[in-house]
Amino acid sequence: MQSNLSQVLPDTAVVVDGRLQLAGVDVVDLADRFGTPLIVLDRASLETRAKSYAAALEPARVFYAGKALCCVAVCEMIEALGLSLDVCTGGELETARAAGFPMERVLFHGNNKSVGELEAARDLGVGRIVVDSHDEISRLARVGVTSKLLVRITPGVEAHTHHYIQTGQEDSKFGFTLADGAALDALRRASELRSAGLVGVHAHIGSQIFEMAAFDLAVKRLAVFLREAKDAFAFEPTELNMGGGLGIAYTDDEITPPPADSVQRILAAVEREFSALGLAVPELSLEPGRSLVGSSAITVYKVGTVKRIPGVRTDVAVDGGTSDDSYQKGLPSPEQTDRVYVSVDGGMSDNPRYPLYGAKYQALLANRMNDESTLWTTVAGKHCESGDILIKDVPLPVDVREGDLLCIPATGAYTYSMASNYNRITKPPIVMVEDGKAVEIVRRETLDDVLKLDRRLDGSAL
Ligand code: LLP
Numbered sequence: 528m529q530s531n532l533s534q535v536l537p538d539t540a541v542v543v544d545g546r547l548q549l550a551g552v553d554v555v556d557l558a559d560r561f562g563t564p565l566i567v568l569d570r571a572s573l574e575t576r577a578k579s580y581a582a583a584l585e586p587a588r589v590f591y592a593g594k595a596l597c598c599v600a601v602c603e604m605i606e607a608l609g610l611s612l613d614v615c616t617g618g619e620l621e622t623a624r625a626a627g628f629p630m631e632r633v634l635f636h637g638n639n640k641s642v643g644e645l646e647a648a649r650d651l652g653v654g655r656i657v658v659d660s661h662d663e664i665s666r667l668a669r670v671g672v673t674s675k676l677l678v679r680i681t682p683g684v685e686a687h688t689h690h691y692i693q694t695g696q697e698d699s700k701f702g703f704t705l706a707d708g709a710a711l712d713a714l715r716r717a718s719e720l721r722s723a724g725l726v727g728v729h730a731h732i733g734s735q736i737f738e739m740a741a742f743d744l745a746v747k748r749l750a751v752f753l754r755e756a757k758d759a760f761a762f763e764p765t766e767l768n769m770g771g772g773l774g775i776a777y778t779d780d781e782i783t784p785p786p787a788d789s790v791q792r793i794l795a796a797v798e799r800e801f802s803a804l805g806l807a808v809p810e811l812s813l814e815p816g817r818s819l820v821g822s823s824a825i826t827v828y829k830v831g832t833v834k835r836i837p838g839v840r841t842d843v844a845v846d847g848g849t850s851d852d853s854y855q856k857g858l859p860s861p862e863q864t865d866r867v868y869v870s871v872d873g874g875m876s877d878n879p880r881y882p883l884y885g886a887k888y889q890a891l892l893a894n895r896m897n898d899e900s901t902l903w904t905t906v907a908g909k910h911c912e913s914g915d916i917l918i919k920d921v922p923l924p925v926d927v928r929e930g931d932l933l934c935i936p937a938t939g940a941y942t943y944s945m946a947s948n949y950n951r952i953t954k955p956p957i958v959m960v961e962d963g964k965a966v967e968i969v970r971r972e973t974l975d976d977v978l979k980l981d982r983r984l985d986g987s988a989l
Pocket of ligand 1: 592594595613636731733734735770771772773814815816817818880884940941
C-alpha cells in the first residue's frame with residue numbers, strides 16, 4: 528500500500544496479495560458478495576475514536592452527532608460504547624428509539640423543531656434539548672417538555688478548515704446572537720420554563736475544523752457572556768457543550784490530530800476562561816460526528832467507462848499540482864494534459880460532497896493495490912449531470928479499466944446520511960466489518976423500495 532494512504536484508510540486496512548483488506552475481510556470479496564456501490568464500515572476504527580473521545584472527556588459526555596451517519600446499528604454501537612447521542616430531527620430520534628437507545632442519553636437539536644417532534648421528545652423522555660429560538664421556547668412551554676435545556680449561542684466565531692473568521696457566525700439560522708442581547712434574553716426565558724431545567728449553553732462553530740484557536744475564542748466569548756448572565760440574574764451553567772467540528776484527513780497531505788489532544792485543548796480553554804472570570808467551571812461536552820465515523824468507512828465502486836480526452840486538461844499548474852490544488856502531492860502531474868474520466872456505478876446520489884463543497888478525496892483500486900498510481904483522472908458518477916463528480920483530480924494506475932474496484936476512503940460521514948435518489952438511483956448498503964466477518968447493517972435499496980411510494984395518476988398504488 529502507498530504508505531501515505533494510511534492516513535485516510537480505516538485503521539485495520541492492510542494489503543494482501545495486492546488486494547485491500549479491512550478487518551481481515553477482502554474488499555474484492557465484499558464487492559462480489561454485496562455488489563457495488565458499497566459502504567464498508569470498520570467497527571474497530573469507530574470504536575477506537577469513540578473510546579479516545581470518551582476517555583479524554585471522562586466523566587463528561589460525548590454526544591455522537593448522528594447527522595454524520597445515522598442508522599439503527601450505528602446507534603447500537605454508540606450505545607454499547609457508553610456514548611450519548613445527538614439527534615436533530617424526529618427521524619434521527621425515531622432511529623435512536625428503534626435501536627433501543629436510552630433516551631436519557633439523547634440530546635435533541637434543530638432550528639425548527641416542530642410541536643410533533645417536541646411532543647415525541649417529551650413522551651420518550653429525551654434527556655436534553657438544545658433550545659434554538661424564541662419560538663421554540665414558547666413551544667416548549669406549550670408542550671410541557673421536562674428535559675434538561677441548553678441554550679444555543681452563536682458566539683460570532685465561524686471556523687473553517689484552516690482559518691476562522693469572527694462575527695460571520697452571527698448571521699446564522701441557528702441559535703441566539705450575543706451582540707444584540709438575544710442570548711441573554713433567551714437564557715432568562717429558558718430559565719423560567721417551569722417543567723424543564725436549564726443546565727447550560729451550547730455552541731457549534733463549524734465542521735472540519737483544524738484551527739483550534741477558533742475554539743479558544745468561542746470559549747472565551749461564552750465565558751464573558753455567562754459572567755454577564757450571572758450578574759444579571761444569578762444563572763450559572765453546570766454544562767457547556769461546544770458542539771462538534773474536529774477535522775479529519777481526506778487526503779494524504781492532511782494530518783488528523785488525535786481527538787484526545789483537541790479535547791485537552793478545549794478543556795484547558797474552558798478551565799482558563801471561566802476561572803479567570805470567577806465562574807465555576809462547567810462540565811464540557813462535545814458532539815463529534817465526522818471525527819468518529821468519517822475515516823472509519825470507505826466506499827467501493829465498480830469502474831465502468833474510461834474516457835480520455837487529449838489536450839483539454841488546461842487547469843494544470845507549473846508547481847507539480849493542478850490549479851485547484853486537489854491533487855496528491857509528490858506525484859508527477861503537470862505534463863499530463865489529457866483529461867481522463869473514470870466513471871463509476873454511483874456518484875452524487877451516494878456522495879454529494881464534491882458538487883456541494885468542492886470536497887477532496889483520494890482513491891485507490893482495491894483489486895490492484897500494488898500498482899503505481901501515475902495517471903491523473905477525474906472520478907465521475909453515473910448521473911445525468913456534468914457536475915456529478917466524486918473526485919476532481921486523483922492519480923490512479925495508468926491502465927485503470929472497466930471492472931476495477933475503485934475505493935474512496937474517509938466516506939463514513941455525510942455521505943450515506945446525505946444520499947438521494949437522484950435519477951432514481953438506489954442507495955447503497957452499509958456493511959460493517961469486524962474480526963474477519965462482514966455484516967450488512969443497512970441493506971441495499973431496491974427499485975421496488977423507490978417505486979413503492981409512487982401512485983398512478985388516479986391515485987392508486989402500482
Ligand atoms: N453539532 C452540531 C450542532 C452540528 O450542527 C454538527 C454538524 C455537529 C455537531 C457535528 O459536526 P462534525 O463533528 O461532524 O463536524 N454536510 C457537511 C457537514 C455539515 C455539518 C453540520 N453540522 C459536510 O459534508 O461536510
